Amino acid sequence: MEHLVHARAVALGHALDRSTQISYSSHLQSYLTFCKIHNFPIEPTADTLSFYTVFMCHHIKPDSVDSYLSGICNQLEHLYPNVRTIRKAPLVTRTLAGCKRLLNTPPCRKQPLALEHLARLLNHFPPSSHDNLLFRSILLSGFFALHRLGELTWPDKVELRSWRKVIKRASVSFYTGAYGYVLPTSKSDATFQSATIIIEEGENDSIQPLTTFKEYLRSRDHIFPFHSALWITTSGAVPTRAWFLAKLRTVFPTSSNIGGHSLRSGGATHFAIVGWPDDRIQALGRWSSDAFKIYIRKHPVVLQALLNNRVVQQL
Incomplete structure (x- = not known):
């Protein structure tokens, strides 16, 4: 029984990703602070949660308050089992x-990246160093x-880094x-079922993913032949988000509205076109x-590209 209790506690502790746990803890702290400021009891009621909603909506975006309420419910559910029912009350x-x-x-x-943006970045970071090869390949x-x-x-x-989420060099295959x-x-694969990613060589002569990847891999295997991670900087560390964005912003500053999500939205736009x-x-x-339906509906550029394509195919 002691072993079962311990194993169950470990499993419950991993029910949420570490980043989600930290966010939910922050949401709970904001609720506790609100209750303290206004002398409300901590036990959730429809009145308290509705007042908290009004208060927070004047400080952050209302769409974010929805996730704050979810985090509060997750953190308080073991103390107040009916908190989710209260959260769904009509008043709230x-x-x-x-x-x-x-x-x-x-x-x-963020503005989607286009092929001309990729060409500009590749020209700015020629394959003259290992870090440049890494950035080009990523x-x-x-x-x-x-x-x-x-x-x-x-x-x-x-504290949010996990080797379980790092792409391994041993998983690379060529076709x-x-x-x-x-x-x-991935974000939609919380149970680590994994997915095989296959990227074909591009039709654009100046933008060749396969050639770029092979150039990086030769450099990586020469410098770090025994490192398990696929993406490795010159210092021997896995590249961070800040590392990538710092290079991106040397060409496209913050004012250009191009950021990390521009890769994903830009790729979707490209394939739609x-x-x-x-x-x-x-x-x-x-x-x-x-x-995906929400993504299409909320990104007019992608939606317009899809609609234009369908019109051309029907003609």
Whole structure:
């Protein structure tokens, strides 16, 4: 029994990803601070949660308050088992709906990268050093495989890093005119079932993912033949998000509205423009069906490209 209790405690501790746990703890702290400021009891009620919703919506985006409430429910559920029922009470849900109508602002999304952006970056970072080869390879792999930047780099916060999420050198395979590797996990794969990523050589003479990847791999295997990770900087460390963005911003500063998510949205836009159906883009990007529909609906550039393609095919 003692062993079972211990094993169950370990399993419960890993029910959420580390980054989610930290976010939920932060959400709980904001709720506790709110209760302390206003002399409310900590035990959740419909009144307390609705007041908290109004208070937070005047400090952060109302859409974010929804996730804050979810985090509070997760953290307090073991103390107050009915907290999720209270969270769904009409007073709370209607208060949040009203705040979204009154206080929501238009979303500010990153501009998708285009082929001309890739060419500009490749010209700025010629294959003259190992770090340049690494950046070039991550750039093209992220674009043509619709990667989230977090799948190719480590988080900036040390406590969020996990070797289980690092792509391994041993997983690399080559095919006729393509290369691939195993992605250990993704945002939609919380149980580490993994996915095999295959990237074909591009049709653009100046943008060749396979050639770029082979150049990087030769440099990597020469310098770090025994390192397990696929992506390695000159210092021998897995590249971080900040490392990649620092290089990206030497060409496209923050004011250009191009960032880490530009890889994923840019790749989706590119494949929509060249004629891929949305279900194929969905499979390549490893989206769940509902998430992909929301992505298409909320990104007019991708939606317009898909619509234009379908019109051309019908003609």
